[in-house]
Amino acid sequence: MCRWAAYIGAPIFMDGLVSSPGHSLVHQSRAASECKTALNGDGVGVAWYGDRPEPGLYRDVYPAWSDPNLMALCRTVKSHAFMAHVRATTGSATSRNNCHPFACGRWSFMHNGQVGGFDRFRRLADMGVSDALYAQRRGATDSELLFLYAIEEGLDDAPEAAMVTAHARLEAMSRTDGTTPHLRSSAAWMDGNRLFVLRYSTDHIAPTVYYRRRPDDLGWFVVSEPPEPGQAGWIELPAGHLAAFTDAGVIITPMSYAVAAAA
Template identity: 55%
Template sequence: MCRWAAYIGEPLFLEEIVSRPGHSLIHQSHGATEAKSAINADGFGIAWYGERAEPGLFRDILPAWSDPNLRSLTAQVRSPLFLAHVRASTGTATSRNNCHPFVVGAWSFMHNGQIGGYESFRRDAEMLIPDHLYPHRRGATDSEALFLVALGEGLAEDPKGALERATAALETLSRAKGAAPHVRMTVAFSDGRRLYAVRYATDDAAPSLYHRWSDTRGGRAVVSEPLEAGECWERVPPASFCTFDGADARVEPFAPRCRGRGGARGTARRRTAA
């Protein structure tokens, strides 16, 4: 399982989340405490928003703790909204194209977890990606596929509904052709204005997710694991969709309607370019 951290609020140096805290994201890359594996060394990435609508993106295949460029960048870049990720592969190759976050236009997206048995229905999953978005399919991960399917489902107009439909579509494939656990995930994504996060699983083992508002910094961190011991972090309940906008935090139920579970119908739709 991967580890990730995101921030929204007053501009902050990236190092305040990525490298400086006692249990920073870089520390979690070799010492995670709430993941199946303590080591997340299959690459890293950061997407950050600044003066332009599209985020900056830096990804590499090195372990996060061994790249001096990462420490230099996080010490110099200040941003009001960023997503950072350290990767532990669940089977796909270690390559830049498979490192998170993924970016399309103004949207950035990162994921921790798995779609059970993905390799056995990968071709079916690829078919869910609309034609006009398929050129953005650069890697081979289930995470990137989920992102592109969600974009096709209308992420810009309906972030919660689009991700529910995309998750339901992949969960349906996992139940038909894959393996349990069918879905375990935490997700963070943004359009450069708001930060969204999800915690969901088809069993009782959803990956951990926390958030914390800081009056001192004027911002909110959303993380896989708390960054410092002794701080008051709010745990996100399973099956939750979170919207963070400034100091406002809204938590709603996240309930994909998957075919083959309780008779509910999946609602995945193919979208093509006009």
């Protein structure tokens, strides 16, 4: 399992979430406390938004704790919307193309979880992406495929329903040709103005997601694990739910409602 963190609100330096806190994402890359493996050293990545619609993207195969470029980037870049990820591979190769976040157009996406038996039906799953979009397929992960499915399902017009439908497509393939657990997922995606988060599992083990408002009400933090031990104010997102974060606040909805509302 991987660990990730995201932010949207008034601009802050990225190190305030990624590297400076006592249990920052960099610390979690070698000492995670709420996932199956404490070590998440198979790569790192950051996507951030500035003056252009498309996000900046940095990814590499180094462990976060030994990546000086990551540290320098996060110390000097201030952003109103960004996401960061440390990777623990569930089978695919340790390569830059398999590192999160993934980006396409104005969207960025990251994921923690697994699709049961994905290697058994990966070729079939890849064929579910249109020729026009398949050129964006750089790596070999189930996570990147979730993102591409969501784009094809209408991410621009219905960002929540599209992502839920993308999850449902891969879950159906796992149930037919894969293994249990068919799907475990905590996913985050943003377009620079809105941040969306999903938490889901086909069994009782859904990857953790927490969110917290800035004390001055000027932004939202969303994480796999709180970045400071014992810090008050963190709320756990219920399994089977979505959260949409904007300047106006947060809206929590069941995943099933998101699809019905877009129909």
